[in-house]
Amino acid sequence: MEAGRRRRGPGEGKRMGRNRLAEERSPYLLLHAEDPVDWRPWGDAALEEARQAGKPIFLSIGYSTCHWCHVMHRESFLDADVARWLNEHFIPIKVDREEHPDVDEFYMTAVQAMTGEGGWPLTVFLTPEGLPFYGGTYFPKTRRFGRIGLLELLPRIVELWRTRPEDVRQVAENARRGLRSLFAFEARPLEEDLVDEAYRALRREYDPVHGGFGTAPKFPLAHRLLFLLRYGAEKKEPEATVMAAESLRKMAAGAIRDHLGGGWMRYATDRAWRVPHFEKMLYDQALLLYALAEAAAATGEATFRHLAEETVAYVFERLGAPEGAFCTAEDADVDGVEGAYYLFTPEEVRAVLGEEDGALFSAAYDIGSPGPIEGKSAPNLMRFEPKALQDRFGLSEAALFQHLETARKRLRAYREARHRLFVDRKILSGPNGLMIAALARAGELLGRPTWVARAEAAYRFVREWLTGDDGTLYVRYIDGERKNIATLDDVAALAWGALELFFAAQAPAYLEEARRWVAYADARFRAPEGGYRHTAAAGPGGVSVRKAADGAIPSGNALLAFVRAHLVRLLGRPEDAEALEALFTAFGGRAFARPAEHAFLLAARLVVEGSGAEVVIVGEREHPATAALVRATREGYRPHTFVLVRPPAGPEAEAWDRALPDTAAMRPVGGRPAAYVCRRMVCRAPVTDPDALRAALAEAT
Numbered sequence: 129m130e131a132g133r134r135r136r137g138p139g140e141g142k143r144m145g146r147n148r149l150a151e152e153r154s155p156y157l158l159l160h161a162e163d164p165v166d167w168r169p170w171g172d173a174a175l176e177e178a179r180q181a182g183k184p185i186f187l188s189i190g191y192s193t194c195h196w197c198h199v200m201h202r203e204s205f206l207d208a209d210v211a212r213w214l215n216e217h218f219i220p221i222k223v224d225r226e227e228h229p230d231v232d233e234f235y236m237t238a239v240q241a242m243t244g245e246g247g248w249p250l251t252v253f254l255t256p257e258g259l260p261f262y263g264g265t266y267f268p269k270t271r272r273f274g275r276i277g278l279l280e281l282l283p284r285i286v287e288l289w290r291t292r293p294e295d296v297r298q299v300a301e302n303a304r305r306g307l308r309s310l311f312a313f314e315a316r317p318l319e320e321d322l323v324d325e326a327y328r329a330l331r332r333e334y335d336p337v338h339g340g341f342g343t344a345p346k347f348p349l350a351h352r353l354l355f356l357l358r359y360g361a362e363k364k365e366p367e368a369t370v371m372a373a374e375s376l377r378k379m380a381a382g383a384i385r386d387h388l389g390g391g392w393m394r395y396a397t398d399r400a401w402r403v404p405h406f407e408k409m410l411y412d413q414a415l416l417l418y419a420l421a422e423a424a425a426a427t428g429e430a431t432f433r434h435l436a437e438e439t440v441a442y443v444f445e446r447l448g449a450p451e452g453a454f455c456t457a458e459d460a461d462v463d464g465v466e467g468a469y470y471l472f473t474p475e476e477v478r479a480v481l482g483e484e485d486g487a488l489f490s491a492a493y494d495i496g497s498p499g500p501i502e503g504k505s506a507p508n509l510m511r512f513e514p515k516a517l518q519d520r521f522g523l524s525e526a527a528l529f530q531h532l533e534t535a536r537k538r539l540r541a542y543r544e545a546r547h548r549l550f551v552d553r554k555i556l557s558g559p560n561g562l563m564i565a566a567l568a569r570a571g572e573l574l575g576r577p578t579w580v581a582r583a584e585a586a587y588r589f590v591r592e593w594l595t596g597d598d599g600t601l602y603v604r605y606i607d608g609e610r611k612n613i614a615t616l617d618d619v620a621a622l623a624w625g626a627l628e629l630f631f632a633a634q635a636p637a638y639l640e641e642a643r644r645w646v647a648y649a650d651a652r653f654r655a656p657e658g659g660y661r662h663t664a665a666a667g668p669g670g671v672s673v674r675k676a677a678d679g680a681i682p683s684g685n686a687l688l689a690f691v692r693a694h695l696v697r698l699l700g701r702p703e704d705a706e707a708l709e710a711l712f713t714a715f716g717g718r719a720f721a722r723p724a725e726h727a728f729l730l731a732a733r734l735v736v737e738g739s740g741a742e743v744v745i746v747g748e749r750e751h752p753a754t755a756a757l758v759r760a761t762r763e764g765y766r767p768h769t770f771v772l773v774r775p776p777a778g779p780e781a782e783a784w785d786r787a788l789p790d791t792a793a794m795r796p797v798g799g800r801p802a803a804y805v806c807r808r809m810v811c812r813a814p815v816t817d818p819d820a821l822r823a824a825l826a827e828a829t
Contacts, residue, residue, distance in 0.1 A: 153606040154224040155552050156192040160201065164211035167222040170231055178219040178256040184289050184296075185254035186218040189225050189232050192552040193407040193457040195466040196266045197249045202464060203269045204278050210269060213282040217289075225250070226456055226556055227604050229615050234667040239263040241306055253285055258668035259300035304669035311674045314717030315658050318729075320737055322716075326723035326730045327359050327368055333724060334371050338400045339378030345405070347395040348379060350415035351682045355727040355734075357422045358767045362738045373427050376420060380435055383506035386470065387493065388540040390442030391458070392416050394680075402508055403500050406460035406467040411681050413443050414562035421570035426765040436570050440579060443563065446551060451593070452585040453560050453605075459550040469547045471504035472539070473497065480542045481535050488521050488528075489535040507539075555605040557594045557614055560586055561621030562681065568628035580632045587625060587641075599648070616653045616660050616684030619645055623691045634749070634773045636787035639698070642691055649688055650707070658714030659685050676715035682728035685715060690728065693735035697742065697770065698788065700809050708736065740768025741828040742809055743821075746776050746794045747801025753816070754801040760818040761803075766829055 148168050149161040160167055168174035178185050188205075190197035204210045214220045225232035225248065232250070238260040240246040245265060252263035262285065270277035289296055330352060333341040340346050353372040360368035379385060382401025384393045392412050393404035417439045424432035447455045462468040474497050478486030489495065492512055499505030518528050564583045571579035594602050594610050601614035601622065623645035630638035653660040655674055662673040662684065676685035692708045695701070712733065719726040743761050747754035754773065761771045774784040776796050785792040790809045796802050802814035805824040812828070815821050 149222060153609055154227050154554065156190060156224040157222060159192065160205060160222050163205045164208055165205050165220050166215045167220050170221055170223045170228055174219060174221050175258055181219065182256055183217065183219050184256065184285065185258065186214055186220045187223065187235060187252040187254055189223040189235065189250040190248050191225050193459040194248045195405070195407065195460050198461050198464065200249050200266055207269055210278050217286045226554060227612055229603065229617065230663045233662050233673050235260060237673055238303060238307055241310060242303060255297055255300045260303055261296050261300040304671060307671045311672065315713050316716040316720060318712035318716040318719055318733060320733065322719055322723050323359065323730045323733055326355065326727055327365070329724035330356060330727070331371065335399065339375035344399045345395050345397050346399060346401065347680065348392065348412060348416055350419040351678055351728045353419045354422060355731045357426050358731055358734055361426060361765050361767055362734055369426055373423055376423055376432065381509040381512065383508040387507045387509070388536050388543065390438040391446065392439065400510060402510060404506060406470055408458040410447055410454055410456055410559040411562050413439055413447070414559065414566040415681065417570050418566040421573045422767065425573045433574055436574060449553065449555055451555065451589055453555045453589040454563050454586060456552040456554045456556055456559065462547045462549065467501060467506065469543060469549055470506050471501055472507070473499065473504050477539070480539055485531060485535055488517065488531055492517055492532055553606065557590055557601055557603060558618035558621040560590055561618065561625040564625030565628040568625065568632035572632040583625070583629060584633060587629060590622065613664070616649060616662050619649050620684040620687035620691065624687050627691050627694055631770065636783045639787045643695065646688065646692060646695065659711055660688060676718065676729045677722065677725040678728050685711065686726070686728040686732065689732035690735065693732045696736055697808060700790065735768055738768040739829045740766065740770065741825060742770045742806040743772065743825070744791050744794055744804045744806065745771070745773045745801060746796055748775060749773055751801055756818045757801060757803045757821055760821045761825065763822070769829060
């Protein structure tokens, strides 16, 4: 499937750069290959050059679909005066954060600790040894928005380095010590009541008017919604389910959802979801798909199923890679204007649809004059009132929705003819792991086997093309090249993907894969002080990033805990239980201080502490009686109940015996498929009747 068609984008075609980025493959780095700034790619050569020259490093971190990265590029990095300062007095290094999540995580944490702010582009001044001493995000060329300009800042840094280098190094050393203390936190048991406290904290942050959490900017935070859905089911707390479901409804009505082409923008700059930041990231599509599928199961609402299907259709069409995996992101900018692809005026809508249909669409989708974004509007349903529209335009309910469906198709065709957005075609192991998990889980819950098959294809690609002969996982793939050793986040995401494929495909090989990735993390990332480091090697100054708090996605430690919690339940191995408890304890102090920020870690706690059962159905999968037993387990929303369907005999049964020895003795009863309802693999007498299975499940959970 094509990931996007448009004029030749950065990184496509002939490489004619004037600086050292010309031989890179990252679309973001190639976008800067013709800058007058003499950029170096991150690596030992650039760092050694800085040490030899005794020059400070100007580190700029961004990514190809980042609007403010593009702004800083146009304003400053194409400017001869800025380039002269950087080339003469610094070693300028440019990093694609998606290729180097290790570098990005370290320096983002440093800048947040120094300034209290973070984001991209990330701009950091380093000593020749790589220690940060000053930083920020976007800097204009000249003073603007209350921010110092680069042409004012660079001379100050140069003078400071020339006249007071030891003071600068002391600032860097203080920053290093601060970072080390930041990750030297209290270990304490992760008490079960922290799960309840996280719910209470989320309830306090919840926006009862517009859904979501906080005010502005507002991120989807789908992993928080997943926690609420599972907490609501586990604790019989309907308000938690309502908070999650209403947040998804409000987001779906808002402009953060693309109402013409599907998919979800990264965040909204306002409280009501009407003014989005328009880039679309693979990881957001994955986490929202997972949450939508669980919301569909939890509430039975067809709306959530429709939104899941719409999201998958977008991902397959625009982010699907011909190789079988998924591309990274779709850009927000057209010719330097953020969101231009998505924005309309009432006049433009009428020109495409005609007066009557144009007026109808504008009224339904909140296309006002003037709109809230540079006088234009992104379609949304925040003010959609079907009955009022029926009365105003003299339409039946069916006719209203038919008119709007036709209008959406025509406007989508129009906007694709006027622009085509750039898609970053990097294939990243971590975001692909998240999408594999989401497609597998959504396919299982919503009965879409083609989604599971697509997840399997993506997983095969990652195993073949992003994994070395020695088993090492890499961050990214482009045009036959894999590069950069993966971080904990990447490995944990692949472990989650493999785990969800095990449940969705009912193939024990995927359980073995999940165990393999967990063992990989144990071998490479486990920290002596508890938990797991973000990278196998320490960062500059011997500092290792170690955290379990959620960001835009769940942390690697939280993902690993979630996977390991399932292994504890499935396998009953003491070593898994001990490792999981040690992981919980390592971050118990942080979770106690900020429970809402550790929602996914606490979701893992729900897996092991909750009331879920293990149901093993022994029978040929195609047998009608087997299918009837499976259907009985799918009634209602039991997120912590695991359903396993294993054959009674044959080579596939032998694979199940090896992967899950506790199921080896389970057999059909009287020649009929049988279901064994277990708690921690301690099982009741088998049943063959779906009603008896329903009763056993009700009693067990």
